[in-house]
Amino acid sequence: MYTNEPNALVVLALLKAHGIRTIVASPGTTNAPIVGSAQKDEFFTVYSVVDERSAGYVAIGLAEASGEPVVISCTGATASRNYMSAMTEAYYRKLPVIALTSMADKEMVGHLLPQAIDRTRVPTDVALTSVQLPTLRPGDDTTVCAQLVNRALLETKRRGGGPAHISLSTTHSGVFDVDVLPNVPVLDRFSVTDLVEGRAPDVDALQGCRVVVTVGAHRPFDERLSAAVEAFAETFDAPLLIDHTSGYRGPEAVQAAALTTIGSAPGLRPQVIIHIGEVSGDYPTMGFLEGASAQTWRISEDGELRDRFGSLRYVFEAPEAVFFERYVARAVERGARAGRRAFRDRWRTVVDSVTVPDALPLSAPMIASELAGRLPQGSALHLAILNALRHWNNFSVDPSIVSSCNVGGFGIDGPVSTLLGTSLAFPDRLCFGVIGDLAFFYDMNALGNRHCGSNMRILLVNNSLGAEFTSSDHLGRRGLGDDVTAYVAASDHNGSAKGWAESMGFAYLTASTPAEFRKQLDTFVAPFDPTGAPVLFEVFTTPDDEDAGRRAVIDANRGTGAKAARAVFEVMPPGMKKIAKKALGRG
């Protein structure tokens, strides 16, 4: 029987899953749960070495001779300190030794409890990674614990390998009544060499599945990556889910955020998510994928275990293009036919079915809907967080437009400066910024920068607060009602940007009604004139109109996604319907 302590069970389950069999155990109470469990499982070979310093070196000998990771397990007191010398040896020789140091809960450190020493920081040259497992009781969620253990174990084999440290707490339960190890997520990481030499998962794992590729914030795709991802989309019928931060505007782009507006639609759920890029500000798509119960394959040169959707299975520490090219090549070798479209068509049809009601009040969504299609070809676009990005993600822009948003840290503190930087990098392009008032006034000094050029065009949506917080479905509005306005939404601070913009040499446009807004649009999007002035277009909206505009778009589209999805079927010949149903998982 195994211990009933969940964190130790996770460690045991993952040691087995990763094929790590050898444990060198030193005596003690706090490591009794894990040692007492391992000794009863024939999978493990356990050696006893009293002196922890010696145990560490025994592990060095074992790890070097076998080439396999070896675990050393010790208790509290000063036991773990004696691992330092062997761990240092392991570090400088890249030997896979895993120090599993047990103790009572780490919160006890510093309160004069016996044997509780601090292991939260380890010297840089004793372990490639050091993780602190949470203290868990039977029934507790083990997700985070499993992620940490996976990370530590995988690190021992990564980039030539080396030692890792796992701090394992105990609740001193003393109960050994569990007869089966838990089923915990096992993560695997593959390098470029694994991909090239065929050690990565077989292409069968993708063929016949509903696969999506989702792209977080990403630098603009180069030609090779575009071609590779498009070939992948064709080969696996995989929609490419993007937003304005994804750096891709080719023919396979599906601007998935429109789903928020539509609600949901049947048949969109993937079974495999290919995840590239960094943080995404596309909350709706991320939320949808989180709930998809799919399996995620993450591709990133950083090789980190980033589990955005709670369903990570594989990480490919490889350039994205290499991954896509390899899997397409494998599928082609197996005789895959390119050109299946049922799943991509379904996504595209649903997303394209978003409509905008005719008479929206003057508001961020109305501005996005009317300006998105008017931005001149070849412009650059910077969207402030959160509202600007949110509303613009419902609308597409010309494929020649490059766009970005500061979703790395989600600060409202730098959108004008970022736009300035973009405008300096692209002196021959018009550079548009769509920015809320709190964000604009936060960063308004950038307008005074002497490098500001005539290619800057700022659309300032001035609702004199953070409309983010006053929208009817924001938790602040729901919980505080109108009291959300003064302090959470920071209303009524700045007035107008007119004086500052004009004194800094910006041409100033303004609008307070839909008609005024439309009247000024031609001027705002007029072709680039290097001899002209930069432009600030200040549009005054009200929080009520902001909310009404947002709601109106949602209300106009509820259910249309489902309708659009059904319509795709209706126009299909019967034989095709059957194939499509099967492909969409409804056959």
Ligand SMILES: Cc1ncc(C[n+]2csc(CCOP(=O)(O)OP(=O)(O)O)c2C)c(N)n1
């Ligand atoms: C530096 C920083 N401070 C605070 C926040 C929290 N925050 C997120 S959105 C937002 C409101 C932005 O208001 P505004 O720019 O006027 O845009 P609106 O929501 O009105 O469209 C705030 C304060 C943040 N993201 N960054």
Ligand SMILES: [Mg+2]
């Ligand atoms: Mg605002």
